[in-house]
Amino acid sequence: MKILALAFCLVTANALAQPVPTPFQHGGKDAASPIPAFDPGSELVTWNGQHWHVTNQRLFSLEYEKYLSTPEASSTEDVAYHALMSKVQNLLSPANVSAATLDQAFHVLSEMADYQVDGNFSDVLSNQIYISWLALKSAGRITSAATALEAERKRLEWNLQMATTQPALGAGASNKTSKNGVFIPETPSLRQATLIEQIKTRLLEINTLLKSNQGKTEVSKTEARTDFQALLVQFYLQRRFEHVVIGVKFYRSIFNEGNSQLQVGEEAMSLLSKTTGNPPSLSTLDASAREMIQKVRQGVKAFGVLLAHQQMDNANKRLFESFSIGQYLPEIQLVPLSEKLKLLQYVQKTNQLISAIDVLDYALAAELVDSLRTSATDLDLTKPSAAIKTALVASDMHLAQARNAAVAGDKTTLETEMKTAAEIWPTNPKLAEMANAIFTQGNVQSKALVDFDQLVGQKNYRLISDDKLRFIAAVAAVPEKQEQLSKVLENIAQIDKALIQAGEIEKHGDFAGAWEVAETAFKEFPDDTKLNQIRANITVKAATFVNALSSARVLEDQRQFGSALAGYLQARKVYPDSQFAREGIDRVSREMIFDLQ
C-alpha cells in the first residue's frame, strides 16, 4: 500500500511538472500545497483540497484503460530501444565500468535519444553529463563527449543523406532519369518524410549542443552537482527509474561520490523522506528506483498468474499497482494485449457497476454482479449485492404499499409511496408497470364512472348489472356512487327474483298468476327491459284476465265504480286467486260505499 501511495504521489508530482487540466484545480486551504498527503489509516490521499481512495482506479481510469487497450510495445523500434537501455545498464554495471565504458555508455545514451519512446529523457541526461564534465574540466571526457556528439552528428548526416536520396524500402528502383540524363529522385513517401524530419530535428539539436558546449568556458562544480541531483530527482518523480539508475552511475563516476545528501527543494525533500523513510540521498534514490523496478517486475508476474486463475480482481490490482509505479518500464509495456483486454473487460464492468449503483440502476447492477461473479472468482461482491437487494426489497415494499393505497383510494399515500419507490430505484420495471396500470386504470375508471352515470340517468339498471364487475371496480374509490350501485344491484336482484317466480308459475300454465308477479315487479321497475319483454309475452297468454283487469282499472279511474267493480269481478272469475282483482274489488267497494254515505 505504501508503494501504491508513493506511486500516486509520483504520478501527481509528475502531473505538477506538466500542465494538467481540471478536475484537480479546486481552491481551498489545501490548494496552496502541491504535494499530496496520504493517510495510511483511511487509505485516503488528500491533494488540492480533494480526497481520493488510493485504490480508486477511476482517478487514473482514463490513463489505465487507455493502457489496457494499447498493443504491447513490441515494435522494432521498441525492441531496439530496450536493447540499448540494457546495453547502457550493462556498460555501467560495477563489474564493467571504466573510462572507456563510460564514453561508450554516453554514446549509446545519445543514440537512445533518437527514439520517440525515450521522450528525450536520454538527451537531457546526456546534456547534464556533458555539462558536469565541463564543470570538472575533465578534458578527456569532454573531448570524448565532443567526439561522441560529432560522431552522432556524422551518423545523422549520413542517415539524412540516405533518407533523401534512396527510395523507400520496397519501392523498387523507380528513380527516374530525364531525357537529358539528369537524375530525378522520387518524391519521398510519408514515412520517409517523417524520418527525414526527425533526423533533421535531432541534427539541429546536436549542432546546437556542440556550439553551446564550445561557448561554455566555466561552469561551477557545485552548480553542476546540484543540477544533476535535481535532474535525478525529477526523473524519479517522473517514474523514469531506469534513467535514475543510469544517471546515478554517471553521477558517481563524474563526482566520485558514494552517497551524498541530495540538495533539493523542501517539498521534494519532504516527499522523498516520507516515501523512503530516510533523508534523501543518492543511495536511497538509487535503491528506491531499483526497488520500484523490482516491484513492477514482481507485480507483472503476479498479474500473469492471477489472470490465468481467473482472479480478475487481484490481477487487476497487481497490474494497476505496477502500472501506477512503472508505467514506462518495459515489463509494463510488454504485457500482451490479449491479457490486457481480458482485464479491460473486467475493469469496464466494475466501473459500470459502480456507475449503475451511483445512478440507482439496480437492474443493470444486478446483471453486472451476476456476470462478475462468474468471470472474477475473487471479487468480493457482498457489498454491491447487499445494496442491490436492499434497494429492490425497499422499492417493492413501497410499491406494495402504493398498491394498497390505490385499492383503498388513498391518493395521498399512493403518491408518496410511488415517489419513495421511484427515489430508491427509478428504473424499477415494476414501478413502470404499476404507473402504467394506474394510468390505464384511471382511464378505465373514469370511463366506467361516466357510463355508470349515463346508465343511471337512463334507468338502464339491467346494463349496469350485466357489467357489474367493471362498475364495482370503478366506484370503489367513490363512496357516493357505491351506494347508488348497491341500490341498482339490489333492484336488479329483486327483478330477477320476480322473473324467476313468474317463469315457474308460467310453467304450470297459470299465465294470469305469472302475469300478476311480472306486473307487480313492473309497477316498481317499469324501465327494466328484460322485465318488460317477459311481461309482454305473458300478457298475450293471459289476455282475457289482463283485459278485464285493465278495463276495470280504467273505469275505476273514471270513477265508474259499478262498471269498474263489474270488471274486477269478471277478472276474479277468470282468475279466482287474483290479488289485483281482490284488491280492486275491496278498494272499489269501499270507495263506493263511502261515496254513497
Add this chain to the structure above:
Amino acid sequence: MRTHTRTSGKSIIIASTLAVFLIIAVAGAIYFSGKSRPYRAIADLDIEAIATNALSIRGNTYRLDAEVADSLFWSPSMGRLIAVSVSGGQKVLPVLVTTEFSSFNIQKGQKLILLLEVDDKGLLRTKGVTKA
C-alpha cells in the same frame, strides 16, 4: 142417407166444442203464466252496457234474473253489496241490496229476480227482490 147426414152434424159439433176448449186452455195458460213472472213489464238489464259504461244507462230501472255469487261488502246504513252471476254464469255483476231488503235472507247460490235501478255511480241498486 138420413143416417149419413145425422153423423156428420154430430162430428162438427164435437170438433167445435174441442176447439173452444183448446182455445180457452191456451188463453188461460198464457194468462196465468204471465201473471206468475214478476216485473214482467220491466225491461231486462243490458249486461254489456253495465260492464262497459253503466253511466250511460243511469237512472233506468231493469229487471234481472241472477244467482248470488258472493257477498262483497255490508254496511248497516247502505245495505249489502253482492256479486251475482248472470247469463248462465258467463258474467258477474255487483248489486247493492239496499237496507229496505235487509230482512231478505240472501245466500250464495240463491236464484233471484231483481228489479234494479242504475244510480249516479253506475251501481245497480235493488228496487225489488224476488226469489225465482
